[in-house]
Amino acid sequence: MGSEDSFNRGDGGDAGRGLRLHASNPSKVLRARARGTCSWCGNIVEWFDRFDGGRIPLTPMPFPSHRVPRRHQWSVDRGMAHSGTVGDQCRIPHPAICPALEHIGQEPELARMTQVLGVNTRKLIDSGRFVPPSEVPDDEDEVEQPEPENAAADGNIRHVLSHGSVLKICPGRIEDLQCVADAEGTGRRCENPVFDASEGGWTQVDIPPAAGRNGKAILLTYRGRMWAWEIQPLDYMDALRWLWQKCPVHQNAPEAHDRELIDFSTARHAPFILAERPRGYEPVRETGESGGGAPQFSEAERTQCAADGCWNGTIVPVGEGWLCWQCAKRARTRETVRRKWQKNPQPVRRLPRAPIPEQQAAEELSDATALFVHDASPTESLIDDGFTAWDENTPF
Structure with missing residues (x-):
């Protein structure tokens, strides 16, 4: 029995009926405890184990796949969440539509859902059923991975x-x-x-x-x-x-x-x-x-890559000037190109330029000079005459 149908109900619906997780089920999360509310907006979410070992909050109901952008499509199989969709329906990660976040460049299909959830958050706040936190989340990762309630309870230490x-x-x-x-x-x-x-x-x-x-x-x-x-x-x-x-x-x-x-x-x-x-x-x-x-x-000694700006390292004993496999590949490529040019240097090809006759060169020079030399306007002439008269009558 999958984990989505395997839990001990506490609502009285199946009182006295004990259900258990199957040993082969990949997820160990009880569906009765997987549904909760977002600590940032108060809306309902369902937590699922991801295929990569993490957890992700998804919408409690599926949506048509053709109305959801491909990068936000998630499917659930035996209690495990996988990116992508199998059929014509999918779930959406809550951080993608959480109204507590500022979504810049959000798709129109998701903007409508975010607006609906924002209205519901306002109703929860007005009715006193949800008290928003004093701070706002910085990104979607903070909504997807909320801090536990007992975080740093024993001093400022978190390993x-x-x-x-x-x-x-x-x-x-x-x-x-x-x-x-x-x-x-x-x-x-x-x-x-x-x-x-x-x-x-x-x-x-x-x-x-x-x-x-x-x-x-x-x-x-x-x-x-x-x-x-x-x-x-x-x-x-x-x-x-x-x-x-x-x-x-x-x-x-x-x-x-x-x-x-x-x-x-x-x-x-x-x-x-x-x-x-x-x-x-x-x-x-x-x-x-x-x-x-x-x-x-004993403590393992680590050697860092000798390339500038590279933080890769190894604990295997290596010689001085050791390069990681990425930097070593770049170094080999540069050395191959350098040797190729040293062995067969390619001369710099310049396009031949036809000689310009002296008469044509003189005409081009006169045309260029004409751009800066022009006949003086009447106003410029009066100004020049005034400066000339001032220079002649100025005693030194």
Whole structure:
């Protein structure tokens, strides 16, 4: 049974009837908890797991595909949201029509929907059912990934979780990240942590580039690098356990609470970037064991690409002047072109110019002079005579 039809109803409709998620279902989100309201405009949205591991809020009802721009068409299959459409209907991401955002150059088809949602937001505010936040979102990513309620509750510390190219930011410290499943028998949220020191370590990762002058200033301040907890799971399911915020006991259990891991944004989360490695954790794991099987740890040294403006690097031992594969490809192309021109230099071809006879050259020169020499007008003559008389009568 798919996740869209598998949940324990709490509205009394199917009292006493227990439904469960199928073990093969790719999404573990209960549909009863997936419907909520946008924290920026108050309109109803439905949350779905994306095919790339993230989450996205979609409209609660589908729309005809021919009336929605192609880049805003999303479809749902077994609780997973995919970009594009399969049939003649599709769903629209809520950030594309959220009235709390300023949509510059919005398509006419979506502008009407945004206007309708804006009117509904005004009605919710007037009736007291929705209190808008004091600030407005900066972009669609902030609407798609709202900050959790307990963000930075324990001081100004929020650790970043890294897995490959995926960067997630925690609401607080990495060891305080709590499981989102319900404990068996109690019906309350599981108190087990997601953190497992044996499945990762602190390492330096590249800071994602951000647009604008502020984004460049952040990269220059931290030299494009920050410290993050990189998970090193044994298999893909263990990686999903971290990204889906589950403890080892409830790895395949349905989600009973909202996830608090959101995508890291350089502009929004700049105050939480770590320039120094946190203390009190296990360092980066090193190959080799000693002392009765106890693993040895050390920090991996990273070599940055020697090309100007390139932030790529490697932890593999390389020589001085090492270039990443992108810069090395550009260097080979330039060297090939340079050698080609050195081997077969191509002379600069100039178009022959026919000699100009002396009489024709003299006529062209007189025509050019005539553009600047002309007969004086009566007014100019009076002015010139006045200046001449003034010069003759002026004593020195």
